Amino acid sequence: MGLPAEMLPEIPVVSDPGLDRNAENLTKGQIAEVINRVIDRETAARFRIYLNTCVHCGLCSDACHWFLSNDRDPRFSPVGKVKQTLWEILKKKGRVDADFLKECSRIAQTECNGCRKCSMYCPFGVDIAYLLFVVRRICYQLTIVPQFLQDTVNSHAATMNQMWVKQDEWVDTLQWQEEDARSEIVTARIPLDKEGADVFYSVIAPEPKILAQLIGNIAQIMAVAKVDWTMPSQDGWDNSNMAMFAGDFEIMGRVERAHHEAALKLKAKRIVMGECGHAFRGAVYDGPKWLGWREPPVPVIHAVDFYHELITSGRIKIARKFEEPVTLQEPCNIVRGRGLGTKLREVIQATCADFRPPPEPDFEHNYCCGAGGGVINCGPPWKTSRVKGNSVKAEQLAATKAHIVITPCHNCHAGIEDIISGYKLGMHVRFLIEILMQVMEIPDELKAE
Amino acid sequence: MYTFVSGPLVWIAFIVFAGGMIYQFLSMLKMAKKDKVVLPYMSLKYGLRSLLHWLIPFASKNMRMRYETTLVTFAFHICLVLLPIFLTAHVVMFSASWGLHWVTVSEKAADWLTVLVIFAAIFFLVRRWMLPEVRFVTSASDYVLLAVVAAPFVTGFIAHRQWFDYETMVVIHMISGAAMLMAIPFTRLSHMLFFPFTRAYMGSEFGAVRHARDW
Numbered sequence: 286m287g288l289p290a291e292m293l294p295e296i297p298v299v300s301d302p303g304l305d306r307n308a309e310n311l312t313k314g315q316i317a318e319v320i321n322r323v324i325d326r327e328t329a330a331r332f333r334i335y336l337n338t339c340v341h342c343g344l345c346s347d348a349c350h351w352f353l354s355n356d357r358d359p360r361f362s363p364v365g366k367v368k369q370t371l372w373e374i375l376k377k378k379g380r381v382d383a384d385f386l387k388e389c390s391r392i393a394q395t396e397c398n399g400c401r402k403c404s405m406y407c408p409f410g411v412d413i414a415y416l417l418f419v420v421r422r423i424c425y426q427l428t429i430v431p432q433f434l435q436d437t438v439n440s441h442a443a444t445m446n447q448m449w450v451k452q453d454e455w456v457d458t459l460q461w462q463e464e465d466a467r468s469e470i471v472t473a474r475i476p477l478d479k480e481g482a483d484v485f486y487s488v489i490a491p492e493p494k495i496l497a498q499l500i501g502n503i504a505q506i507m508a509v510a511k512v513d514w515t516m517p518s519q520d521g522w523d524n525s526n527m528a529m530f531a532g533d534f535e536i537m538g539r540v541e542r543a544h545h546e547a548a549l550k551l552k553a554k555r556i557v558m559g560e561c562g563h564a565f566r567g568a569v570y571d572g573p574k575w576l577g578w579r580e581p582p583v584p585v586i587h588a589v590d591f592y593h594e595l596i597t598s599g600r601i602k603i604a605r606k607f608e609e610p611v612t613l614q615e616p617c618n619i620v621r622g623r624g625l626g627t628k629l630r631e632v633i634q635a636t637c638a639d640f641r642p643p644p645e646p647d648f649e650h651n652y653c654c655g656a657g658g659g660v661i662n663c664g665p666p667w668k669t670s671r672v673k674g675n676s677v678k679a680e681q682l683a684a685t686k687a688h689i690v691i692t693p694c695h696n697c698h699a700g701i702e703d704i705i706s707g708y709k710l711g712m713h714v715r716f717l718i719e720i721l722m723q724v725m726e727i728p729d730e731l732k733a734e
Numbered sequence: 735m736y737t738f739v740s741g742p743l744v745w746i747a748f749i750v751f752a753g754g755m756i757y758q759f760l761s762m763l764k765m766a767k768k769d770k771v772v773l774p775y776m777s778l779k780y781g782l783r784s785l786l787h788w789l790i791p792f793a794s795k796n797m798r799m800r801y802e803t804t805l806v807t808f809a810f811h812i813c814l815v816l817l818p819i820f821l822t823a824h825v826v827m828f829s830a831s832w833g834l835h836w837v838t839v840s841e842k843a844a845d846w847l848t849v850l851v852i853f854a855a856i857f858f859l860v861r862r863w864m865l866p867e868v869r870f871v872t873s874a875s876d877y878v879l880l881a882v883v884a885a886p887f888v889t890g891f892i893a894h895r896q897w898f899d900y901e902t903m904v905v906i907h908m909i910s911g912a913a914m915l916m917a918i919p920f921t922r923l924s925h926m927l928f929f930p931f932t933r934a935y936m937g938s939e940f941g942a943v944r945h946a947r948d949w
Binding site for chain 2: 301328329330331332333334335338339340341342343344346348349352357358359360361364365368404405408409410411412459569570574577578620621623624646649650
């Protein structure tokens with residue numbers, strides 16, 4: 286049943302040592318043992334009920350940007366991905382071979398962003414992304430993980446941050462950024478390990494590694510808004526979590542625990558996270574779930590919520606609005622994942638003169654950037670398929686004729702940049718903080734000479 | 735044969751149906767306790783909010799995107815449940831056996847509603863065949879399930895019209911009805927039982943945890 290394979294175009298073979306080499310020595314026995322262990326011991330109600338409830342209606346398909354962008358190829362529909370992986374696995378009771386498992390990894394790791402839009406399109410609310418995450422878990426336990434993604438997980442395990450940032454490099458970067466910030470605003474500081482601060486600010490590791498100026502920016506914003514804040518000098522400063530996407534939930538739990546414990550140790554009143562969506566998801570939902578917490582022990586808010594609060598409370602005033610036409614990429618994990626769509630628009634409207642909202646689907650229904658869910662962390666081998674898998678996003682952005690795409694998320698930032706260059710849209714990507722820096726009023730007494 | 739299908743078989747069908755549903759419900763509850771996140775995240779408010787949106791035609795975005803499927807699906811499910819309950823012939827049988835009475839739909843209306851169910855089943859069949867994304871995930875069991883659901887209506891319609899041999903047709907109708915009832919708890923037709931729970935869980939997670947909508 287179903288479409289005969291010869292009628293579907295071939296999916297280009299991508300070589301990735303994380304899949305190819307690691308699959309070489311796997312035996313069918315090993316594979317079956319791991320699959321049955323994961324299914325019997327780690328899954329329960331959601332897994333069984335979702336699979337028994339799905340009536341194969343295909344109504345989830347229109348939710349998926351991969352499906353829409355690949356000429357409605359049924360292999361990219363959410364249920365199509367489950368069919369090609371879990372249904373086969375269950376039908377064969379786990380007796381599948383290593384080549385099949387490589388396909389599973391490709392599908393679950395590189396062709397699904399776990400954006401969870403499909404669960405909003407399934408009449409039964411089947412969490413298809415969760416099912417594909419079970420596939421990821423199986424693949425991870427059998428070491429079939431794209432190499433670049435595994436490297437970030439190794440980094441989390443060894444350094445408690447995603448990008449192999451060493452302890453001295455972290456503190457050194459903060460000091461350097463504090464110095465830079467003070468050259469603009471005299472009172473700018475990056476207070477380290479301050480107990481009882483109102484705000485514990487955390488970032489993802491790419492900030493100190495390659496985008497250090499974003500930390501300098503927040504130091505200036507905190508100084509202007511006169512926020513009592515701190516950052517930890519030790520582990521726990523990185524709120525990103527690629528282990529969550531690789532299926533390594535043990536490391537995922539360690540990373541989240543370290544992050545929350547760092548804030549608890551400093552007796553911070555709340556955690557404010559920088560502009561990243563997946564990190565927010567890890568800190569607020571996936572991490573606590575795995576750790577057995579109903580809610581995070583310290584309240585967590587996202588940068589968008591924080592900026593909104595600073596602007597609406599008048600702690601930050603807007604001196605002049607950003608002139609260039611801007612549009613918006615709505616990160617799944619803070620819009621579909623936290624309902625921040627309205628606040629995000631309000632921040633943009635407060636700071637930008639020419640805001641062009643993305644055409645439908647928007648708000649909770651927006652298309653994922655294509656990079657989230659760990660897909661961009663699968664690295665350069667998968668870039669072509671990733672960009673091809675999101676032509677609908679390119680169309681949506683192009684329709685706005687904006688010059689700037691505001692993306693309050695690191696994954697979105699990188700993903701949208703790739704889409705812009707891939708489809709030659711001639712746009713630029715900016716974080717919200719970069720816009721804020723340009724439009725924020727700096728009182729004269731704070732300005733450095 | 736008629737005595738068997740109109741007597742013991744009906745009892746067997748109802749017992750298997752009810753017992754199966756209770757069994758599935760209890761297994762679900764047991765699994766939900768094992769699945770550590772399900773019960774703590776369940777929220778009556780957000781669960782009902784989501785269910786309400788998915789029980790009202792066109793209240794959710796995907797229903798508005800697929801208006802023909804939405805219309806047919808609602809018509810199909812409403813008739814599927816209500817028609818057998820309020821059909822005069824069925825009520826008469828209950829009345830004869832147990833002395834119970836309740837309102838019935840007119841013969842003519844019943845005829846048209848049956849046609850609607852059969853038309854909807856054909857729509858699903860054609861949809862399954864025509865749409866590549868549905869065809870791709872279709873297996874033989876999907877056709878069998880559709881046939882199991884449509885059979886009591888097709889045979890009931892034929893029997894009522896007294897086409898072919900009436901006695902035989904009524905027997906086939908009763909067997910197919912019993913088969914459908916017994917299949918519900920043990921096949922994907924169990925979505926009848928699971929739908930409120932899966933939707934309510936997703937609604938709870940979206941509402942209470944993510945502060946967002948899921949429709």
